Amino acid sequence: GAVVSQHPSWVICKSGTSVKIECRSLDFQATTMFWYRQFPKQSLMLMATSNEGSKATYEQGVEKDKFLINHASLTLSTLTVTSAHPEDSSFYICSASRQSSYEQYFGPGTRLTVT
């Protein structure tokens, strides 16, 4: 149990376009989902936390108008990178947790390349 999927696994887009990444908990209800970005050979940096039905809480320095997060159901959260630029190229990883649980289950990640 506790499987999290992401779609797409990789995406290439042109500068100025928007890209949507989906994160799904396949076999449990995720009351909280987290979005991270990871640059090569670096650690995971938390971008935002979302609770089902509520607005996302963004970490300091993360532009909420650029990285739109929607957590519309207990199994789906989406991250939309708006007006993407080459510096947004990164590995985006989501995680999900059950209500009042410490454990986070991570998705396989989405490699975004902006040309």
Place this chain on the structure above:
Amino acid sequence: QQQVKQSPQSLIVQKGGISIINCAYENTAFDYFPWYQQFPGKGPALLIAIRPDVSEKKEGRFTISFNKSAKQFSLHIMDSQPGDSATYFCAASRFSNSGYALNFGKGTSLLVTP
């Protein structure tokens, strides 16, 4: 500000040896300490985790040692195998308005040689 400091940055161990990775934290409000394993191009996978009310937890070849007074915890991989070659992240968590957000260490790249 790095809330969890991890060392070493990289580690080479011979097959059958013991791999040891150390982490330290400052915030005494942290109350959950997991270790994650990540292979290239994949998401992290939870290996083992500990709460501060115990000093050691063992699952198979993986052991966490926890020293609350020193605010340190470590991962020991016994009988290390080439398949253990990956990047390992320690993390610490506490409840906040954002739920149980994880604070990650910078990671340790482990290479187990045959």
